[in-house]
Amino acid sequence: MTYENIIAEIVDGRVGVIRFNRPKALNALSPELMAELGDALVEFDADPNIGCILITGNERAFAAGADIKAMAQASAMDMVATDLISRWETIHSISKPIVAAVSGFCLGGGCELAMSCDIIVASESAQFGQPEINLGIIPGFGGTQRLTHAVGKSAAMEMVLTGRTLSAEEARSYGLVNHVYPVEVYFAEAVKLAAKIAAQAPIAARLAKEAVNKSFEMSLHEGLNYERRLFHMLFASEDQKEGMAAFIEKRKPNWTGK
Ligand code: DAK
Numbered sequence: 738m739t740y741e742n743i744i745a746e747i748v749d750g751r752v753g754v755i756r757f758n759r760p761k762a763l764n765a766l767s768p769e770l771m772a773e774l775g776d777a778l779v780e781f782d783a784d785p786n787i788g789c790i791l792i793t794g795n796e797r798a799f800a801a802g803a804d805i806k807a808m809a810q811a812s813a814m815d816m817v818a819t820d821l822i823s824r825w826e827t828i829h830s831i832s833k834p835i836v837a838a839v840s841g842f843c844l845g846g847g848c849e850l851a852m853s854c855d856i857i858v859a860s861e862s863a864q865f866g867q868p869e870i871n872l873g874i875i876p877g878f879g880g881t882q883r884l885t886h887a888v889g890k891s892a893a894m895e896m897v898l899t900g901r902t903l904s905a906e907e908a909r910s911y912g913l914v915n916h917v918y919p920v921e922v923y924f925a926e927a928v929k930l931a932a933k934i935a936a937q938a939p940i941a942a943r944l945a946k947e948a949v950n951k952s953f954e955m956s957l958h959e960g961l962n963y964e965r966r967l968f969h970m971l972f973a974s975e976d977q978k979e980g981m982a983a984f985i986e987k988r989k990p991n992w993t994g995k
Pocket of ligand 1: 761763766801804844847869872878
């Protein structure tokens, strides 16, 4: 599929890279861009050759938020009823692991989108923030929820009440970001990490993501039971037999995704 607001390509054999491509608008997340992002995510999720998805922007901006110009005149009913925001939810239905490679501005909806990914790799110039308060609104795509889970109540409160941004290093120290690298290499490092994930047994990787995400939604007891069911289920996969045989035979496993 060809796109106007993103670039989608496969790198390193099994990594599906989606790059936001509105550099003049600091990759502001317009409805058109979000529709294309949704389509590309669904396409990569369905492609058996892709093992991990990587979402990125450019060095100056991952994304400076939802497109303010596109929503400035919207009514509450527009926000509820139109396609303006519905495609944002697609990312939460993706079963394959998603890595975000973040540099520069990662604000508002950009930060919320990065937090909707499974792992964040940042450049030293990355800035994470929820500045919606400066526009007379509050975060609307998880900025008060996922951010609070990630950085704790006090830091989240300060960020959403004042619009203060976190540097990449601060974000790493809070656990929001996995790794911070110099700008020149952050993308290559993110691809390396995504390629490592993409090389794992595909079904196990998807179920691992599902199980970790359930920990945000279930009690510990329910989560442990859920994990056990997925664990049992993997013994029905060919890849479990292959992985354990390969260990015993001292060779590399040959995953089939079955
Ligand atoms: N939207 C539209 N255009 C933007 C933009 C944005 N978020 N951010 C930057 N731009 C545009 C600027 O308008 C400018 O365009 P021109 O004037 O050249 O045409 C161009 O990008 C370059 O920006 P600046 O000239 O401002 O560049 P500076 O280096 O001076 O400043 C900045 C960079 C990132 C500090 C500044 O641009 C800025 O403050 N941007 C706005 C950041 C922000 O407030 N972000 C939060 C937006 S609200 C939801 C889903 C999502 C959301 C809500 C609900 N649902 C599914 C329910 C999300 C909401 C938001 O993200």
